[in-house]
Amino acid sequence: MSNAHSSALRHHFANLDQQKDSSVLGMWTFIVQEILFFGGLFLVYTIYRHEYFDVFEACSHHLDWKLGAANTVVLIFSSLTMAMGVHAAALGQKKATAAWLVLTIVLGSIFLGVKVVEYTEKFEHHLVPGPHFLPPEEAAHELKIQPSQTGQAQLYFSLYFAMTGLHAIHMIIGIPIILYLAWRSWHGAYTPAYHTPVELTGLYWHFVDIVWIFLFPLLYLIGHH
Amino acid sequence: MSAVVAAREPQLPKEHYLNADYGVRSWLFTIDHKRIALLYLASVTFMFFLGGMYAAAIRLELVTPPGDMFSSETYNKLFTGHGVLMVFFFLIPTIPGVLGNFLIPLMIGAKDLAFPRINLLSWYCYMAGAGFVLYALVEGGLDTGWTFYTPYSTSFSNTNVILAGVGIFFAGFSSILTGLNFIVTIHKMRAPGLTWFRLPLFVWAHYATSLIQILGTPVIAVTILLVALERGFHFGFFDPARGGDPILFQHLFWFYSHPAVYIMILPAMGVISELVACFSRKKIFGYGFVAGSSLAIAVLGFLVWAHHMFVSGLSVYASLIFSAISFLVAIPSAIKVFNWTATLYRGSVSWQTPMLYAVGFIGLFVIGGLTGLFLAALGLDVHVTDTYFIVAHFHYVMVGSVVMAYMGGLHFWWPKITGRHYPEWWARVSAVIIFVGFNLTFFPQFILGYLGMPRRYHYYPDEFQVLNVMSSAGASILAVGYMIPMVYFAWSMRYGRIATANPWPATGLEWQTASPPPTENFAVTPTVDEEVYDYTRPPKEPTFV
Amino acid sequence: MSDHVVSPKLYVAIFLALMVLTAATVWAAGQDFGAYNTAVAVGIAVTKATLVILFFMHVRWGGKLVQLFVASGFIWLGILLAITLADYVSRGWSLTNAP
Structure with missing residues (x-):
């Protein structure tokens, strides 16, 4: 029931606790929505993986699992720095908060940089679905599948780009928000009583991390045995 | 003596949300939930009349057996435009957007929704979506049907699929944001003493609706995204030439679009519960069951989507299970109908306009719901799939019930919204006209469908003409029925008799503040002890004025 | 749902656990578990996600309501996946030999 920082209290809430509880619940509701949003893609993946098991395994070999693993480490590390940022904000450590947030951005940018490298490689090898995809004979040779399975390989790469692309877009949306928070924190906008924006953005960032935790084994690591 | 009479004559409060501020900016940048509700009111009314014009063109074409007014291509665009406008821009957003927005904070004794700026954002998302769709419709139209079935929508249609898809994507986010706001508001903003089982059923119904909006809408959003990627960038998700499965699109589409019917009907049921209680002067019979059945419908509604796909090549075993579960949805729906009728029993029923709409709703919903049982039965569904039987069924459920409830609710809360009464006589007349017109329009379509007239064709054999003429005649009566309220509502905003704070009188916190309410809803924070x-x-007497 | 300030040591421990599980998922992908490779991979991913949700996202201390919300999101995802998959496995034909 601390009304000490009434400047942060919006008029229609009774007190800061109610405001914070509402915001956190709202963010979780948004994340539930996100689960179902990505869920549609995971459904398409599940069905085609089930139907075209061998082709998906063969295509997965074409992704560089080492880059994927490195990116997994980077992203989980960024989740740790984000958690530390929220922690620092809760303790009122303004500069430390900003520093953790900036570190999170750096790690997120490294992740995206690696994705750019990976995407470029796909473009160069004509593995982007559509009219410029490898013709059947070459696809059979390159991906070690039957020529007649080229279409199914396109399904795999369509899913690869859609899932990782949508994930990357979520990161690209997150980074400027975190940057803004770091700037605000540096200037002392957040206190132990009111740092809800940092906390909510943290939830968002962790969710994006979770999506990747599923994408990595499902896209990169199938058919290695 | 005259002074006493003057004191009894109701007066508009000096300051209320409508005169708190003036000018276009005060409306376009408002974060007052009541003003946002009126923004929704204006925009959904516009979209409703636009969708209605498409319907008028369709019914006009179908007066005669040959396709003599429009080409097949144009006709495809007409029913698609009608469907997209009405489903995504009228039926889904209307009751939550207008009545929900206006009433939920009032009913729970809050100053506003939990996130007023997100509430405004949700209206702007709606408007952006409407803009894209209207542009798509003007700029060459859309001919996929409102269902966007692949591979037609991804590979063959030459119309504005992506543009319309973007519009629906935005409308979807509008719906998600509204649902998010309602869920948090209902959880966190209730007045002291207002426990869950003291909530009006309108609030329960909107809570259940919001759950569907949060859990279902994102799936249609991502599905539309996939269609756009496939159409615009030649990705493959549903393309049979590459091994994709169009039926998978239908699964994704109906995972949302079946529950979407409950996004439309649940708020309508919430309205009806309020009306039946007030005009029977009785507590709703089986309050707990009616509240729980809203949640049951929301949950069960997610388990039955494939009954839209019985002829698509679905596994026969899956079809059997889906058919069986579809019957289960009838149980919570029937619970509501029985409880409303039980509330009427021995109530002191009065027949003001809102009550006319309420009983109209119950009648239409029973017909719509029972024909839904026909369609849940596998064997019969195969026979009538894609006929006018389906068209009649979903119009009874979606349009008949939703519009009746919306109109009933709008009349009921009009004195609260504007501070003035609508003209009762005209309102009763138009309620009856709408009921008659609706049944004349759509009941013949059950027979047409049962006799085998397929939907989505603009010509038909001569023997169907009588029933089609009846349907078109009904549609014109219906149009008149919708026009009259437009006129008298507009008239009453200026000239209507001034209303008291609680004119019916009804229970509920929204009637315990002034009509129209002040910007912050209540002069003192309400507490509930009854x-x-x-x-x-x-x-x-109104307590929290 | 008020602030629960956690020791940074716990965050580091969770991070290390996530690293171990990442290594485990890479290792498991190289083994032949027959039909169970996918199950193992998804199982590890679910474990990792649970750790992130419970500790990094504070759901462990977040109260019953938030826990219910999180659960409902995953349950609904399960409904979507399970029911749709039920159609595909019971069709009697697959997309590779579609009629």
Whole structure:
């Protein structure tokens, strides 16, 4: 029931606790929505993986699992720095908060940089679905599948780009928000009583991390045995 | 003597949300939930009349057996435009957007929704979506049907699929944001003493609706995204030439679009519960069951989507299971109908306009719901799939019930919204006209469908003409029925008799503040110490003015 | 749902656990578990996600309501996946030999 920082209290809430509880619940509701949003893609993946098991395994070999693993480490590390940022904000450590947030951005940018490298490689090898995809004979040779399975390989790469692309877009949306928070924190906008924006953005960032935790084994690591 | 009479004559409060501020900016940048509700009111009304014009063109074409007014291509665009406008821009957003927005904070004794700026954002998302769709419709139209079935929508249609898809994507986010706001508001903003089982059923219904909006809408959003990627960038998700499965699109589409019917009907049921209680002067019979059945419908509604796909090549075993579960949805729906009728029993029923709409709703919903049982039965569904039987069924459920409830609710809360009464006589007349017109329009379509007239064709054999003419005649009566309220509502905003704070009188916190309410809804934070729908006690004077 | 300030040591421990599980998922992908490779991979991913949700996202201390919300999101995802998959496995034909 601390009304000490009434400047942060919006008029229609009774007190800061109610405001914070509402915001956190709202963010979780948004994340539930996100689960179902990505869920549609995971459904398409599940069905085609089930139907075209061998082709998906063969295509997965074409992704560089080492880059994927490195990116997994980077992203989980960024989740740790984000958690530390929220922690620092809760303790009122303004500069430390900003520093953790900036570190999170750096790690997120490294992740995206690696994705750019990976995407470029796909473009160069004509593995982007559509009219410029490898013709059947070459696809059979390159991906070690039957020529007649080229279409199914396109399904795999369509899913690869859609899932990782949508994930990357979520990161690209997150980074400027975190940057803004770091700037605000540096200037002392957040206190132990009111740092809800940092906390909510943290939830968002962790969710994006979770999506990747599923994408990595499902896209990169199938058919290695 | 005259001074006493003057004191009894109701007066508009000096300051209320409508005169708190003036000018276009005060509306376009408002974060007052009541003003946002009126923004929704204006925009959904516009979209409704636009969709209605498409319907008029369709019914006009179908007066005669040959396709003599429009080409097949144009006709495809007409029913698609009608469907997209009505489903995504009228039926889904209307009751939550207008009545929900206006009433939920009032009913729970809050100053506003939990996130007023997100509420405004949700209206702007709606408008952006409407803009994209209207542009798509003007700029060459859309001919996929509102269902966007692949591979037609991804590979063959030459119309504005992506543009319309973007519009629906935005409308979807509008819906998600509204749902998010309602869920948090209902959880966190209730007035002291207002426990869950003291909430009006309108609030329960909107809570259940919001769950569907949060859990279902994102799936259609991502599905539309996939269609756009496939159409615009030649990705493959549903393309049979590459091994994709169009039926998978239908699964994704109906995972949302079946529950979407409950996004439309649940708020309508919430309205009806309020009306039936007030005009029977009784507590709703089986309050707990009616509240719980809203949640049951929301949950069960997610388990039955494939009954839209019985002829698509679905596994026969899956079809059997889906058919069986579809019957289960009838149980919570029937619970509501029985409880409303039980509330009427021995109530002191009065027949003001909102009550006319309420009983109209119950009638239409029973017909729509029972024909839904026909369609849940596998064997019969195969026979009538894609006929006018389906068209009639979903119009009874979606349009008949939703529009009746919306109109009933709008009349009921009009004195609260504007501070003035609508003209009762005209309102009763138009309620009856709408009921008659609706049944004349759509009942013949059940027979047409049962006789085998397929939907989505603009010509038909001569023997169907009589029933089609009846349907078109009904549609014109219906149009008149919708026009009259437009006129008298507009008239009443200026000239209507001034209303008291609680004119019916009804229970519920929204009637305990002024009509129209002040910007912050209540002069003092309300507290609740009585049970819901307590019509046994004499009407209370407004307490929190 | 008020602030629960956690020791940074716990965050580091969770991070290390996530690293171990990442290594485990890479290792498991190289083994032949027959039909169970996918199950193992998804199982590890679910474990990792649970750790992130419970500790990094504070759901462990977040109260019953938030826990219910999180659960409902995953349950609904399960409904979507399970029911749709039920159609595909019971069709009697697959997309590779579609009629």
